[in-house]
Amino acid sequence: MKPILALLALLAALTAAAAEPKKEKAAPHPSLAPVEDVAGLPRVLLIGDSISMGYTVPVRKLLGGKANVHRIPTNGGPTSKGIASIDAWLGAGKWDIIHFNWGIHDLKFMPDGKRQVEPADYEKNLRALVTKMKSNGRALIWATITPIPDGELQPPRKFGDENEYNAIAKKIIEAEGVAINDLNAYVTPELGKMQKPMDVHFTEEGSAFLAKKVAEAIESALAKPRN
Numbered sequence: 183m184k185p186i187l188a189l190l191a192l193l194a195a196l197t198a199a200a201a202e203p204k205k206e207k208a209a210p211h212p213s214l215a216p217v218e219d220v221a222g223l224p225r226v227l228l229i230g231d232s233i234s235m236g237y238t239v240p241v242r243k244l245l246g247g248k249a250n251v252h253r254i255p256t257n258g259g260p261t262s263k264g265i266a267s268i269d270a271w272l273g274a275g276k277w278d279i280i281h282f283n284w285g286i287h288d289l290k291f292m293p294d295g296k297r298q299v300e301p302a303d304y305e306k307n308l309r310a311l312v313t314k315m316k317s318n319g320r321a322l323i324w325a326t327i328t329p330i331p332d333g334e335l336q337p338p339r340k341f342g343d344e345n346e347y348n349a350i351a352k353k354i355i356e357a358e359g360v361a362i363n364d365l366n367a368y369v370t371p372e373l374g375k376m377q378k379p380m381d382v383h384f385t386e387e388g389s390a391f392l393a394k395k396v397a398e399a400i401e402s403a404l405a406k407p408r409n
Contacts, residue, residue, distance in 0.1 A: 213238035219250045224278035224404055227319070228253035229264070229271065231286055233328055233392070236384055240393035245400060249279075260287035260299045261307035268311055272318045279403050280319035281363065281396060284308065285327035285347045286382055291338040305350050312358050321403045324355045325396070326366040329373055333380050363399040365392055 213235040219225065226249045228234055228241065235257065242251045254271045258264060261284045264271075284307075288299035299307065315322055326348050332341035348366060355362055369376055369384075369392060376388030384392065 211235055213253055214255055216255075217242070217250055217252045220247075223247075224249045225275065226251045226279045226281065226400055227272070227277045228396075229280065229282035229284075229315075230254075230258050230325065231283070232257050232383060233286065234258070234283060234325070236389035237393040237396055240390045241396050241400070244393060244397035249400065249404065251400075258284060258287075260284060260290075261304055261311060262299055263287075264311050265307050268314050272315070277319040279321050279323065279400050280315050281323040281325060281400055282311075282315065283325040283327065283365075284311070285344065285351065286330070286339070289327075289330075289339060289343040289347050291340070297343075301346065301350055304347060305354065308351055308354050312354060312360065316358070320408060321406070322358075322360045323363050323399050323403055324351060324360050325363045325399075326351070328365055328382070328384075328392075329370055329377070330382060331373075331377065331380060335380060335382070339382065361399070361403060363395060365395060368392075368395045 226245070228238055228251065230253075234253065238251070238253045245251050254267075256267075264284055285304075288297065288304045290298045292298055312322065327344040330339045330341050330344045344366065352362070369388070372388075372391065376391055377384050378388075
């Protein structure tokens with residue numbers, strides 16, 4: 183009898199599993215949709231985390247007919263992820279403009295109480311990334327890290343840490359002659375209206391607001407004569 187009971191139990195389990203509704207895969211974020219180049223237009227690459235994912239689609243709309251706006255096919259995460267992935271992200275072709283940012287993931291606190299990428303490693307990683315991107319892009323634009331709100335955040339981040347990491351980045355960026363797009367200063371006066379409560383991310387309106395500044399910075403860089 184035991185083998186029969188076991189078989190019946192297995193059949194019941196299989197029937198129950200088959201009856202469970204299948205979970206649909208979440209649709210990919212619209213910013214990650216691949217872009218097919220329009221011949222004759224300059225090629226732009228956006229590198230960044232979920233903040234940049236928020237402004238990617240509106241930037242594409244603002245620069246429609248003016249540039250082919252690509253982005254890396256993922257959340258750019260911390261600089262350590264950038265170091266591991268930058269060759270694949272840049273690909274074999276050349277870019278006219280690379281608009282980039284790292285920082286919000288680097289300064290995130292991990293379970294051991296340390297930041298995901300401590301300041302000294304952030305500096306080292308960012309130097310290496312800028313060197314790599316300069317070999318592949320005609321012009322680079324660094325976007326400053328947007329504000330970290332005060333209070334208990336998940337994942338944990340500390341209000342004001344973006345200033346420390348922005349200062350580290352600014353030292354490297356200025357030494358390398360890279361343009362700065364100061365999204366932090368641009369959005370800070372409007373933060374109460376543009377940023378989600380107790381969240382580093384922005385509302386749809388906030389992402390569109392950032393997109394205007396990003397598109398302006400890219401257009402300005404494209405207008406400059408080639409060396």
